Amino acid sequence: MSSSESVLKVLLVDDHILILEGIKARLDQEEGIAVVGQAADGLNALAQVEDLRPDVVVMDVSMPNMNGIETTKILHERYPDLKVLILSMHDNREYISQLMSHGAKGYILKDISVEEMVRAIRTVADGATYICRAATETLFNSEQSSGSAASKLTRREEAILIRVAKGLSSKAISNELNISVRTVETHRQNIKAKLVLNTTAELTKYAYDQHLI
Known part of the structure; x- marks a missing residue:
């Protein structure tokens, strides 16, 4: 101003x-x-x-x-x-x-x-x-106990990331977790933003690198 x-x-x-x-x-x-x-x-x-x-x-x-x-x-x-x-x-x-x-x-x-x-x-x-x-x-x-990179994600985000890495669509994830497709999409955006990743392929690689799947 x-x-x-x-x-x-x-x-x-x-x-x-x-x-x-x-x-x-x-x-x-x-x-x-x-x-x-x-x-x-x-x-x-x-x-x-x-x-x-x-x-x-x-x-x-x-x-x-x-x-x-x-x-x-x-x-x-x-x-x-x-x-x-x-x-x-x-x-x-x-x-x-x-x-x-x-x-x-x-x-x-x-x-x-x-x-x-x-x-x-x-x-x-x-x-x-x-x-x-x-x-x-x-x-x-938290700086001294940040842990692994996977700790950046909440439990819900980690659950969604695992399913994304397994190839499930947002609709399939919503059905499996009993949440709306919109909620899944919001979580996916948050995951990408947190991890500074842009594509599903990058998310999948991250999940494998962190031994989530």
Whole structure:
């Protein structure tokens, strides 16, 4: 945000409408902050950033269509001066590390106070980095015990990766695990983002290399 602007423009990105509405209602009470838009996934966020040109994007990690990791990377490439603040329920070292390396300026958890959220928004808008205490502890305390590369994945993601490597389609995986195809696709996107892999062949090789199959 330039010094000539009096209002900090914020775009909220989360696939949970109640969370969006709750954050917007609270931020609307803050002097000097204006929520200029809301998006439910990364693709919509990209479109809204183009149209609205916000100063700060407050964004979740796990979303359909395009997750927060991929979206942050693209936003950083297209708009290097845009400040992205991650608001997530995931206290996960790999998420934090990847998002910060892809250009996020801050990482806060959804259980923090509204006052801290506002402080984080203003901090990143001013060009500094903000990581909440719990995320900071996870980031540094986990460095000595990161374990194998497979530990990057949750149990559900690992289960899906194993089935992808075995050649199962998303529909077959959804039937086997009793979850929706959309959920499977979201997990697949998250797995690719976490492992920085792009193709099914690469995922399969990774699974074999990690002795998952």
